[in-house]
Amino acid sequence: MSYTIFRTFQLHPFLLYPTSILKLQNRFFHSTTIKATQSQQTQTQTKHSTSTQSKKLNNLPKDYEPIIGIETHVQLSTNTKAFCNCPYNYGSFPNTSICPVCMGLPGALPVLNSKVIEFAVKLGLALNCELAFDSKFDRKQYFYPDLPKGYQISQFDVPIASSGFLDVDIPLEYGGGHKRFGITRVHMEEDAGKLLHTENGNYSQVDLNRAGVPLLEIVSEPDMRNGIEAAEYAAELQRLVRYLGVSNGNMQEGSLRCDVNVSVRPIGQSKFGTKVEVKNLNSFASMSRAIDFEIARQVQLHSQGQADQIVQETRSWEEGSQRTITMRKKEGLADYRYFPEPDLPSVILYQEYVDGIKNSLPELPEGKRRRYEKMGLGMQDVLFLANDKNIAEFFDATLAKGADAKLVANWIMSDIAGFMKNEKLTINDIKLTPEELAELIASIKDGTISGKIGKEILFELLAEGGSVKEIIEKKDLVQITDPVEIEKMVDKAIADNPKQVEQYRGGKTKLQGFFAGQVMKASKGKANPGLLNKILLEKLNS
Amino acid sequence: MKMLSTLQTPRSTLSRFSLPSSTITTQAILTHPQPTTAPPSQILTLRHSLLTNTLSATDLIQSHLTRIRLTEPHLRSFLHLPSDQSLLDQAHDLDRRIAAGEEVGPLAGVLVAVKDNICTADMPSTGGSRILDGYRPPFDATAVKRVKELGGIVVGKTNMDEFGMGSTTEASAFQVTANPWDVSRVPGGSSGGSAAAVSARQCVVSLGSDTGGSVRQPASFCGVVGLKPTYGRVSRFGLMAYASSLDAIGCFGSSVADAGILLHAIAGHDRFDATSSKQEVPNFLSHFDSASSLESKPLKGLRIGLIRETIEDGVDAGVVSAIRDAASHFEALGCSVSEVSLPSFSLGLPAYYVLALSESSSNLSRYDGIRYGNQVYAEELNSLYGESRAKGLGSEVKMRILMGTYALSAGYYDAYYKRAQQVRTIIRNSFKEALDQYDILISPAAPSAAYKIGEKKNDPLAMYAGDIMTVNVNLAGLPALVLPCGFIENGPTGLPVGLQMIGAAFNEGELLRVGHIFEQTLENCRFVPPIVADSVE
Known part of the structure; x- marks a missing residue:
């Protein structure tokens, strides 16, 4: 022209x-x-x-x-x-x-x-x-x-x-x-x-x-x-x-x-x-x-x-x-x-044509909202997850890997959403994949890593990508769940701080947190918190 | 004309267009047993001459240019003629290709005139309107493109009533074309330039457009063959729309065969026109019987219905008599001819004008001077529109836009447009019924022969009434072939009268076959106007 x-x-x-x-x-x-x-x-x-x-x-x-x-x-x-x-x-x-x-x-x-x-x-x-x-x-x-x-x-x-x-x-x-x-x-x-x-x-x-x-x-x-x-x-x-x-x-x-x-x-x-x-x-x-x-x-x-x-x-x-x-x-x-x-x-229009289109329609926002609602999510979560097509796809893909809906919703609504907001990114821009989020949640659930470590890994995944397993291995982040190993560290913390032990036993039970912190520090955050506290209490109160 | 032995097309043609040698032959056409008036196929004759080197394309163009110089000042068929050089260049190229043994298209060297409302990329296209004076489209209409692809040479853009709105070419913004049979008379319209050009042998064939009879009535007035194909048979892409649901690009030729060959070239589905049909395009000519092989009753068993309403009061007696003679000729060829009544026939004219004008009022809105065409400078937007259109459009066009706008206006739509659509359905059905009973319907192509220039210029209603024979066919979307069948008295040569043959949808092949036999067997009629009779010999 x-x-x-x-x-x-x-x-x-x-x-x-x-x-x-x-x-x-x-x-x-x-x-x-x-x-x-x-x-x-x-x-x-x-x-x-x-x-x-x-x-x-x-x-x-x-x-x-x-x-x-x-x-x-x-x-x-x-x-x-x-x-x-x-x-x-x-x-x-x-x-x-x-x-x-x-x-x-x-x-x-x-x-x-x-x-x-x-x-x-x-x-x-x-x-x-x-x-x-x-x-x-x-x-x-x-x-x-x-x-x-x-x-x-x-x-x-x-x-x-x-x-x-x-x-x-x-x-x-x-x-x-x-x-x-x-x-x-x-x-x-x-x-x-x-x-x-x-x-x-x-x-x-x-x-x-x-x-x-x-x-x-x-x-x-x-x-x-x-x-x-x-x-x-x-x-x-x-x-x-x-x-x-x-x-x-x-x-x-x-x-x-x-x-x-x-x-x-x-x-x-x-x-x-x-x-x-x-x-x-x-x-x-x-x-x-x-x-x-x-x-x-x-x-x-x-x-x-x-x-x-x-x-x-x-x-x-x-x-x-x-x-x-x-x-x-x-x-x-x-x-x-x-x-x-x-x-x-x-x-x-022919019925066949219309039926073909009908069958190929994706799940629509209203359908998603009702489905998420049935999973027991609160309306705030439902709207956040369902109202953005890409977030919903991410959410659904994570669920497809077997992750628990409420846990996934929490991760997305809190840390992931916060990260996107700070970095001005959309869910498509972040390097974290639904597979890895599911893996992360599973790793915490089965005790491989602690929740705290989980959070650290999450931010690395968001910014850098990579796989949960790799990061855990590379950084040696596997949670310590062996009671004997934890007991050793507890013993060392108690032995190193006799003054605080005395105070604790004298009634200042708040110092339990201090000891837990010492052990965590020594374990580089890898000690299983439940186990740690259980053993610590036993030792302090014995 | 020279005698040619056979039409063994010496070189292979494009496969789509191959002509079986056993069917139509130049021998049959040119060497009729007795001295005959039967028109030859100029296209086939020319092709044979070119490919046997008895005529060069350059000579052809030279003689064409001479004829244009002699005739055009009297006729004014063309709004635009390409430069002599550009035609000679094309001719040289063709000669070179023939000499080199290259394959040439089935329309190689065929001189084709194109109505000015059909877009051509290398020539102006004004539609006969001042508002498009100087406008050059950036594309070829599909019909033009196909003609060119098959080797046709476009020899000019023909005069017409502005945007197709008229029956005489008097509504052209630029000039009035004269009828080659009598230059004081109109050639008909709106495709008057295309009809006159073929009649005066200023080209071999031409393209026209037919919305309500704009190919068929001028064919009748000028004594040439005019073919209005089924709606959708030929792409409308590149045809400036007048009334989209009625418009059809049609063909003019000096013989039925030529009109058929041109139709074959341009017919068929086009992805640029959603209303073009996917119906297969048969090789129309393969069904032609050669005149020499005709039996005594070659059309035995064919049922022909003469539409009674078209030979009643108001139709020139000479026309009626020519049509009755044509009916007798059909009977002599073995047809059964009977009169058939189409009671809805008279409803066609008002329904046609309501629909055509309604659509045109919309189709012509684009001529607003904003993007192309001539713009009148104005201080304010509405004045820009008003002035550009007031100055650019002629009075007939303005009148039709006003009437069409009125018919579509709120409160009038049901009474006019909608009612006219209902009438259209009735007409379509009544034609369908009649065509179930008869193979072909016949009628005059126009109620009179060509009339004097100026005679009806100030009486639009009389002029509109002249469309009575043709508009129904557009409303029904059917194909119709007009061919000269006789004369009415006028001076030494008389004026030609056209016979209209109407067929079933997409059955142009049958119309052409029957029309060819009719034409080849018609005696004592020679439809070459005096202005060129001598030079044609």
Whole structure:
């Protein structure tokens, strides 16, 4: 496509890549500029608002019920785009991953990447949805420079999956509890490109690298009631797509984008209040705060008798000022003139195909949590272990080697997690393998090494790798469990410290620790503590 | 024309395209027992001449360039002609390869004109629109790619109604093409340039596109063979979409054989078009009977249905009479011909216009001046769109976009688009039923012969009504072959009338076989327009 790039380059020689010249008098552009200046002015407020987050929740008036629904766009990690062979790599130089199809050149036609269907079916099944065995694509039509064809290939009246649900465990610090949120629909569509605005605001440029990248849009039922629930729903969705391997779920890169709809109604009223859409939510934390802010804003308007000032609009979350501001008011419903996409055949699923995918689904976070719960782990452990796919895999692999669940959980939750936190590493970065962790636990359990030595070995394994056996051998760390050898060392400690023996026998029994320490020191920590104490007591008290 | 002994293709051709010598032969085509009007296959004749060294590709191009110089000023078939040198270079190369005994493709040296809405990487492709003036695609359409791979030489891009929206070429943003039979008349459209070019022997065969009759009606007006394949038979990749569910790339030739050879070259599944069919492409010509070997009743047992609704009121009497003569000719060849009624026939036109315009309003959204094509500078985004499209698109196109946008709008969708889809299903079913009873359905290709330039320009409804014969076939997705079958009176030479033969889906082979026999046995009709009659001799 170098030719096309070159051609456009000639047309606009002052630009580097295909582009358009757009004056910034459009309302979309306005908000961008406003945002820039406001975030600078109000950056200092950030800290304050963050710290009041949990308080805000409790302060919510009891007379009003917030209703929250979420639309999530998940960018699929297919090798190529939805309808052409272009790869997509986040952050590539603009317009380096484009072709006639994703540029919408005359005569170019979309051909569906079958992975998109596979991923949609996977997520549909994971979300407990009903699948449409005969669905289709539709065109959603509107003009915008980042939309090359003047329409987005999407699904309208027959989404590939619908009527599902997502189970979530609310973290203990937010009150805990199990929630089930309804899923209205999951449909396939293509992403648009991006506009890049010049600093002086004279014109904008179009980057079409992202155009045609496959998305799944997941629409929830309006089942959430506060920011935490919404954020947990989104976090669970992120876990799900990562577990399924359909997306990297990265919010910063825009691989997972959430738009939330927030409305508030007086308790007891069945009619929904006017809903406001909030965008620009770049993390779960900002999502949670944005929603709570929006609820508070709407509740305040209600309680001041100004409910009519809540209008159907899109508001943008301002991270700097920690508030939502109007982005654009909706002037009636946009008419997208949907109609069936004639360039693509219908999407027909066969039971065999669906069954194949169903059987190949990995164990999902909810399944893992319930399984870990049944093992007798506490909810805190369960959430920590199950909510990160890699940690869960590590945990399960360690269990597979026969290690005890609670012991493994303790090691992971305490020392291993601490190490990862200090070193800023993920579980994939540490050198310790599940096999060796199991070996380590077994070695302590069977008395080969002491717990104390175990800890030392653990840190070596975490940082350097290697095997438990090697380290034990190399450093001569095998626990001394021979009573005769321990007795010798006890005798020597008693003989070397007659003064302390006298004091002990005189009633200062706390000195037992002193003697134990002496023996441990002499044994280089290898003496079996139980045996040591038993023998020591016998000798001291005799 | 020279007499050629046989078509023992002297050198092996690409295996996919091998022509069994026992079936179609140039002998059969060229040496009919009596002096005949039967058109020869120019492709096979040319191939034989090139491979027997009786004609060089360079001479061929030289005479082509001379003919273009003589005819093009009167006809204006082309929007773009490649430089003489680039054609001569290709000819030299071909001569060298033949001399070296290299294998050459089955279309080697065949001069192919390409409608301007079919993308060509080395030539501009405007679709007849101002908004794409100067646009050069970075790729060849699949059909063009295949033609080139088989040795065809693209001799230019032909004029057309803007984006295929018209029936005369008068809606071209650049020029009006004249009908070679009478330069005061339209060549039909929208593929008028491609039809005129074949008719005037400005090329051997040409590619057109047919959304509602845009190959068949100009074939009829210009007295050439026009083939609209089954929907999905030929890849649409590289064809600027007008109405995606109806669009088909079609073939023009001066004989049925040539149209069939071109179709064979371009047909087949293409991974770049999800709507292209995986149906096997048979060697259409292998079923051809040579004219000399024909029995007295070569089409014995063939059931032909003449669609009654196409020869009723509103159809030119001369056209009806030519079609009735064609029906008699079929009977003489042994067919049984009876009239068949398709009650849904008249519903086709409104359903077609609703669907085609709805799809076009969407397909033409990409012409926004942002990424390619001509952009009008504006202070504000909506003005940029508005001005670029207002200046770049012609009035017919704008009218159709407006109507299509209306039909898809909230509140109107059910009444228009959805209802038209229901009608489409009815039409499809009624054709299927009729084609269960009959092997082939016949009708005129257009309700009249070519009319005067300007005659219907200000009466779009009259022009739309002219599509009545053809749109149903697109709605049903069926293949149809139009071939000249007679004349109506007009001056010394008359104007050609086209017969439309409609077959079952993916059965182009049967249409071509029957059409070939019809054409080879038709007497007293010679479909070479006066503008070139002398030089063709």
